[in-house]
Amino acid sequence: MSKSEFVKLEDVWKAYKNVQAVRGVSFTINKNELVTLLGPSGCGKTTTLRLIAGLEYPDKGEIIIDGKIVSSPEKNIFVPPHKRGIGMIFQNYAVWPHMTVYDNIAYGLRLMKLSKEEIDKRVKEVLEMLSLAGLERRYPTQLSGGQQQRVALARALAARPSLLLLDEPLSNLDAKLRERMRFEIRNIVKRFGLTGIYVTHDQAEALVISDRIIVMNNGVIEQIGKPEEVYRTPANRFVADFIGVANFIPIRIKKITENFQAIAEMQDGTLIKCIASSRLKENDPAYLMIRPENIILTKQPLYNENTLMVKVAYRVYLGNITYYWVRYNDYELRVQVLDEHIADEGESVYLHIKSDKAIALPG
Secondary structure, eight states, rough: OTTEEEEEEEEEEEEEEEEEEEEEEEEEEETEEEEEESSSSTTTHHHHHHHHHHHOOOEEEEEETTTEEEEEGGGEOOOOOTTEEEEEOTTTTOOOSSSSSHHHHHHHHHHTOOOOOHHHHHHHHHHHTOOOOOOOTTOGSSSHHHHHHHHHHHHHTOOOSEEEEEEEETTTSHHHHHHHHHHHHHHHHTTTOOEEEESOOOOOHHHHHSSEEEETTTTTEEEEEHHHHHHHHHHHHHHHHHOOOEEEEEEEEEEEOOGGGGEETTTTTTEEEEEEEETTTTTTTEEEEEGGEEEESSSSSOOOSSSEEEEEEEEOSSEEEEEEEETTTTTTEEEESSSOOOTTTTTEEEEEEETTOOOOEOO
8 A cells, every 4th residue: 555545445345145235346545535435225335334344344355444454354354343443423323312412422432441631621622623512411312413413423533533434424414404514524524634434325415525436336336536527527327327417318429539539420310529438439339428507508509510409398497597308309308507598398499519528428
C-alpha cells in the first residue's frame, strides 16, 4: 500500500449458502477520503461494509486497514472488530433508550478504561461539535430523529476511530432532515479528519456526501469515480440509469474519430453526433444516453444536426423547473427546462441533443 492508501480490498468474495453476495471486489480508499458504496438492495454494498468492519468473514481475498491485514482466509488472519480502530453507525441509530445522551456517548469510552477526566473532556467536545450541548441529561425518547442520529455519530466520534463506517444512517429520517444531515455528516467527517465509508441506495445522498463513489450491482463493482465522473460519463447503462434520470435510445455506431467523438445511427436512419464509450467499436449496437437537462426544446429549429421533431405528451411544472415528456417514434423522452412555458400537450416541437453530453453506451 502507498502512504496515502488507508483501506484496501483485494479480490474479496463472500457467499451466504447459494447466494454470492460479493464477487471479487477490489478497491482502495485513501486517508481522509469519504467514499460511498452505492447500489440497489442486494447489490453487496452492506456485506462489503460488514466485511471491512469484521462483522463477517470473507471466503476469499484480503482486507487491509492502515497498512495491517485484518482479514485473509488464505493467511489465516482475522482481526476482531474492536481491534480494527473503527467506528460504526447503523441505520437504526442503536442508541440505548435507558441511558442519557451523556452516558450513551461515554459508554464506549468507559469500556476503553479511560480516566473520568478524559471521558468528560471527549464527551463535551463532541457534544459541542454536533450541536448537542445542553441535551446531555436527556434520554433518546426526548430527542428528535436528527438529534438521535447525532448522538450515534457523537458516540462513534468520541472513541476517535481511524475509520468511520456508516450503514444507511439517514434512511429513517424524514426527507427534509435527511437532506440537511447529508451536508452535516460530510462536514463532520472532514472536520475530524477521518476516513469514511458510507453505504446508501440513495444516489442524491451519494453525490452530496462523496469524494468518490463505488457503484455496485450483483456483488461486483460497475464503476468507481468522482461524483461528477459517475454522473456525466457512466461506464454502462446500469450506472447511467441508477444515478440520476436518463433517456435511452437504441443506436448503432457508424463512425468513431479521435477523442471518442462518434456518429451514431438511430433506428429510423437519423444520424446523431455523440461521445462513444471506450468499449465501443464501429458497427456495435449501443444505447444513446441523454440526461433531461442536456436537451433543448424549441418552437423553431436552432441547428441542422442533432435535431428531432417530437410531440409533447405531457408537462409537469415544479416551480424552478418544468419537465416535458415528448414522443419520438416509439420512444418517450424526458426533458428538463428552467421555468419556461415552451409548448402545450399535443404540440410538435424541435428537440436538440447536445452532442458533447450525449453518451453512447454498450448495448
